[in-house]
Amino acid sequence: VGAKLWFVRPLGFRLDDRYLKRAGMDYWEHCDWEAVDDWTQLTERLAGHRMWLLTKFAERLVWEAEFERGDVLVFGSESRGLPESLREEHASRCLKLPMHEQVRSLNLASTVNTVAYEAVRQFGGLG
Template identity: 75%
Template sequence: MTTMDSPQPPLHVVLYQPDIPQNTGNIGRTCVAVGAKLWLVRPLGYRLDDRYLKRAGMDYWQHLDWEAVDSWAELESRLPAERMWLLTRYATKLAWEVSFQPGDVLVFGSESRGLPDSLRERLAHRCLKLPMRPEVRSLNLASTANTIVYEAIRQFGGLP
């Protein structure tokens, strides 16, 4: 875990029980690019010293502000639920129908299971999706995260 000097990141990016280290590495690189903090909710589908994770994050990983937590409850105790946006294909609201703000929490589910039904139901008013044709079941996690992170940054005026 690296702690950066900036007091508050512009965004918090949460990966809920991610399965694929390459996606986490790529999302970590995006977080470095925009100054976001990456949160990983265990269990993870890989080890944190996985070579694929490091390779995908390349030499940026040492600059990443990140933290792994043991449960959703621990994450919720540390981040404001009223600032959370859950990305899921089951949402009815598109990502550009909301106004992102600095400090928002963007939550992405695992590649194989997505977010749990109980979480999506409890926070249904905070669920968002990207538009896609019915022939496509889902998009790659890293692609989705990049799209949403940069849309949020664009909405609130770019990087400091």
């Protein structure tokens, strides 16, 4: 979708070329990405942008949000999710995908795909 990827350290994977190539990510060189040291640094770098946080603890569903170009979608890890302090700070901007109550988490890549394309759908396409 042409969005910039932001990674917050520590990462659960390596961003070295040889690991990316082994994972079959031959498109990586075309990705716009940056890594920051912590959540505070991320929120400082994205000041002025409207942030939407995806968390299973949210009250609102993704379909209830009205996305705009320039919005930032924030996802945590599959195992730990987003820090509670970040969720509390941005409580009015927390969203979730519906999932069965017995499911611990959704696949991160599938969640990113679903939410990103819902945003694209709302603002009329990639152009």
